[in-house]
Amino acid sequence: KNQVEQSPQSLIILEGKNCTLQCNYTVSPFSNLRWYKQDTGRGPVSLTIMTFSENTKSNGRYTATLDADTKQSSLHITASQLSDSASYICVVRLLTGGGNKLTFGTGTQLKVEL
């Protein structure tokens, strides 16, 4: 069964600190992996998208890594800000099949405090 598991489920950090969120997947065959940020009560917004040949991609203070061999990804947030408080969702796309073949993780709820 294609699954995406994220850890931790929730995380609280102090403003200015760094943190790393984890994503493990069993989706196969793999096409690409995306990280989304979802503010409470809003739609998800894309942060990064990586194919199997890419092992790191940055978007400002966000850096995603991908190890396609171990089927693991991480999202590192540098110098966190209060506005980083949100749910971060890992999404994996199947290589085959028509239409939408996205498998969503349940997300990591991040809270940044003063």
Added chain:
Amino acid sequence: DGGITQSPKYLFRKEGQNVTLSCEQNLNHDAMYWYRQDPGQGLRLIYYSQIVNDFQKGDIAEGYSVSREKKESFPLTVTSAQKNPTAFYLCASSPSGADLTYEQYFGPGTRLTVT
């Protein structure tokens, strides 16, 4: 949220009533999608459409219906047959449903509460 709008933001209905959620996009995207989000669960696909006048069932289509008469519009009807309709509903679009690298752009969502 880009060029995708969903209305209303909050919707309340009595059990047994059908309700239609609106989704409009001005991004000229071919593909549109409806997801449902419940606490502690990942987004689940209800229906998707890759082109006008065509749509496909997703993983949890039972109790829902859609239409795609115009490229920019993809309304979702939650029928009385849906056993547990209270949820946060998200609409998304992408330039093409077939291209694997295109990302999906999400609307702001509609929170439906049925009592």
